[in-house]
Amino acid sequence: MIPLNTKPKGPVPSPFSAAQQATFDAGFTKAVAKYPPERSRAALLPALHLAQDLLGWLPEAAMAYVGSRLDIPPARVREVATFYTMYKLKPQGRHHIEVCNSVSCWAMGSEDLIKHCESKLGIHKGEITADGHFSLGEAACLAGCGYAPAVLINNYRYAEHMTAEKMDKLIEELKSAPGNKMADFPENKDTGRAH
Amino acid sequence: MAERIKILSKDWDKPNSWSLETYLASGGYQSLPKALKMQPQAIVDEVVKSNLRGRGGAGFPTGMKWNFVRKETMTPKYLVINADEGEPATFKDRAILEWSPHMFIEGLIIGCFALDCHLTYVYCRGEFRDGPIARCQQAIDEARAKGYIGKNILGSGFDLDIHVVSGAGAYICGEETALLESLEGRKGYPRLKPPFPANAGGGLWKSPTAVNNVETLANMPAIIEKGGEWFSSVGCAKNGGTRLFAVSGHVKKPGVYEAPMGITFLDLLNDYCGGMREGSTLKAIIPGGSSAAVMTAEEAVWASDFDTLKAKKTMAGSGGVVYLDQNTNMAHALANVMRFYAHESCGQCTPCREGTGWLSKLLDKIVSGKGEKQDIDNVHQISRQMEQKTICALADGAAMPAKSFIEKFRADFDALVKG
Ligand SMILES: Cc1cc2nc3c(=O)[nH]c(=O)nc-3n(C[C@H](O)[C@H](O)[C@H](O)COP(=O)(O)O)c2cc1C
Ligand code: FES
Numbered sequence: 001m002i003p004l005n006t007k008p009k010g011p012v013p014s015p016f017s018a019a020q021q022a023t024f025d026a027g028f029t030k031a032v033a034k035y036p037p038e039r040s041r042a043a044l045l046p047a048l049h050l051a052q053d054l055l056g057w058l059p060e061a062a063m064a065y066v067g068s069r070l071d072i073p074p075a076r077v078r079e080v081a082t083f084y085t086m087y088k089l090k091p092q093g094r095h096h097i098e099v100c101n102s103v104s105c106w107a108m109g110s111e112d113l114i115k116h117c118e119s120k121l122g123i124h125k126g127e128i129t130a131d132g133h134f135s136l137g138e139a140a141c142l143a144g145c146g147y148a149p150a151v152l153i154n155n156y157r158y159a160e161h162m163t164a165e166k167m168d169k170l171i172e173e174l175k176s177a178p179g180n181k182m183a184d185f186p187e188n189k190d191t192g193r194a195h
Numbered sequence: 196m197a198e199r200i201k202i203l204s205k206d207w208d209k210p211n212s213w214s215l216e217t218y219l220a221s222g223g224y225q226s227l228p229k230a231l232k233m234q235p236q237a238i239v240d241e242v243v244k245s246n247l248r249g250r251g252g253a254g255f256p257t258g259m260k261w262n263f264v265r266k267e268t269m270t271p272k273y274l275v276i277n278a279d280e281g282e283p284a285t286f287k288d289r290a291i292l293e294w295s296p297h298m299f300i301e302g303l304i305i306g307c308f309a310l311d312c313h314l315t316y317v318y319c320r321g322e323f324r325d326g327p328i329a330r331c332q333q334a335i336d337e338a339r340a341k342g343y344i345g346k347n348i349l350g351s352g353f354d355l356d357i358h359v360v361s362g363a364g365a366y367i368c369g370e371e372t373a374l375l376e377s378l379e380g381r382k383g384y385p386r387l388k389p390p391f392p393a394n395a396g397g398g399l400w401k402s403p404t405a406v407n408n409v410e411t412l413a414n415m416p417a418i419i420e421k422g423g424e425w426f427s428s429v430g431c432a433k434n435g436g437t438r439l440f441a442v443s444g445h446v447k448k449p450g451v452y453e454a455p456m457g458i459t460f461l462d463l464l465n466d467y468c469g470g471m472r473e474g475s476t477l478k479a480i481i482p483g484g485s486s487a488a489v490m491t492a493e494e495a496v497w498a499s500d501f502d503t504l505k506a507k508k509t510m511a512g513s514g515g516v517v518y519l520d521q522n523t524n525m526a527h528a529l530a531n532v533m534r535f536y537a538h539e540s541c542g543q544c545t546p547c548r549e550g551t552g553w554l555s556k557l558l559d560k561i562v563s564g565k566g567e568k569q570d571i572d573n574v575h576q577i578s579r580q581m582e583q584k585t586i587c588a589l590a591d592g593a594a595m596p597a598k599s600f601i602e603k604f605r606a607d608f609d610a611l612v613k614g
Pocket of ligand 1 (some may be wrong): 277369587588
């Protein structure tokens with residue numbers, strides 16, 4: 001176990017496979033190059049994105065490793081990782097579906113769409129299907145309000161003007177796509193956010 | 196109807212409107228060489244004359260902000276772009292980044308030259324990675340290959356680097372000082388002001404920094420091409436130019452529409468959005484993102500500029516306009532809005548952290564049918580006590596809808612409670 005509140009003394013082991021390591025290193029070098037040399041800690045958010053893209057979620061081992069690369073103590077990394085909703089602190093389904101439930105989407109029926117997803121997938125918001133293929137959540141406004149209801153898949157893919165039928169089609173399509181493999185690490189113990 | 200003036204959306208109907216070829220063919224990158232031959236202060240003077248008001252939400256005069264930064268002696272200076280676009284009902288910066296990224300980039304280069312800034316960041320919300328961010332990055336790469344970005348731009352001796360960086364899902368990071376914290380690699384806790392970002396000690400890495408919205412900068416090529424006076428004449432008093440209105444809700448044709456500053460909400464609805472959809476009649480308007488005080492159907496005749504709406508105790512805000520119809524229960528709508536603020540409060544200030552939580556709980560109780568009259572009064576009372584007590588304006592943005600929904604649509608609340 002890596003202590004959170006102190007700087008690690010020795011080198012922190014990498015959570016990546018050799019192939020993943022090469023991808024991470026290339027992305028990391030590019031991210032750090034965007035900032036003045038003495039400001040490299042600014043690259044924490046992009047580095048966490050990189051790690052999550054490779055592992056599917058952010059286990060503590062990844063937070064500690066990213067911190068060690070930027071000389072940021074694990075507690076500080078955790079503070080950042082837990083603050084932002086795009087960072088997933090526990091494994092998700094291989095396809096993570098988030099339905100926007102802010103005001104414009106709500107006015108256009110997002111709550112019905114969420115209920116439809118729940119019955120279609122047989123899970124509630126915040127849960128993962130038994131086969132690990134899907135998880136479901138709610139998103140805050142995605143800037144797709146005029147194309148409501150808006151849906152976000154796996155953090156980056158937008159599906160807009162959604163209806164129950166279009167949702168069914170999308171779910172069918174995702175069923176046969178491999179999606180994000182969730183790396184096997186012990187789950188973060190306390191995954192609570194401020195709210 | 197008079198001919199519509201299009202500044203920002205003039206290329207959107209063209210095929211591949213986002214490409215360099217399309218932008219060049221429609222006269223793009225003509226303002227940049229002109230600006231590079233001007234004195235930087237002369238550019239800012241032109242922006243002052245244009246009466247351009249920031250399009251991020253507060254409507255702050257852009258020329259004035261830029262003069263604050265220019266007056267500072269500390270270097271380096273920064274211009275940081277707010278492309279976080281998180282205010283519910285707002286989706287117009289995304290339209291610029293996806294459909295006219297070069298217009299924004301040209302404006303950004305001009306702005307950096309005016310502020311003597313050599314390194315700039317475009318802070319985009321993380322969810323934009325594969326869409327707007329990809330388009331924006333492509334535009335930057337194309338502009339760099341043409342020599343518009345980099346060392347000694349067009350032989351002027353001016354050097355500039357532009358980087359796109361992404362957030363990770365936090366509405367608060369749209370607040371400019373939270374954005375700077377996040378850009379520096381930390382959680383998005385807004386900073387206590389003063390010092391303001393424009394001042395030494397308050398900006399990016401403590402440097403004097405102008406934080407501006409995407410749409411604000413996208414206006415620069417037109418201001419340089421046609422002059423500040425012309426730009427000012429397009430809008431209404433002290434509100435220069437056009438504005439991108441992001442319209443959603445129960446209208447026939449939701450979408451992003453460019454209209455002169457100060458257009459009334461009724462004209463925006465009928466002349467641009469095709470009116471309310473079949474079977475819908477107008478009940479309420481959210482005029483500038485969900486943080487703005489709500490308006491009634493009768494108030495649709497109000498002008499949409501920053502000063503009119505401020506005088507009417509609401510705000511033009513982010514330009515995100517929601518038209519709601521007769522079937523919308525406003526108590527349920529407010530409960531939805533408040534869940535957003537309770538979720539997005541960063542938790543730094545007690546009145547906001549606790550206040551948004553209480554409001555959300557009370558409203559959920561009211562809409563579940565378990566509420567009492569006193570709960571409605573409590574929501575109103577608590578929201579008044581949250582105003583002007585916190586480091587940033589998120590709490591005020593939660594209080595404004597809470598107060599106004601109850602004041603203007605009390606019957607919807609009363610019908611749900613006992614006693
Ligand atoms: C809670 C909160 C959220 C905000 N979100 C955004 C946003 O997403 N985009 C934006 O441009 N401005 C946002 N603002 C306004 C910014 O703080 C700032 O005023 C703006 O970026 C300045 O740019 P402008 O002068 O060009 O409008 C927000 C403000 C607050 C208080
Ligand atoms: S309200 Fe759903 S995308 Fe904005």
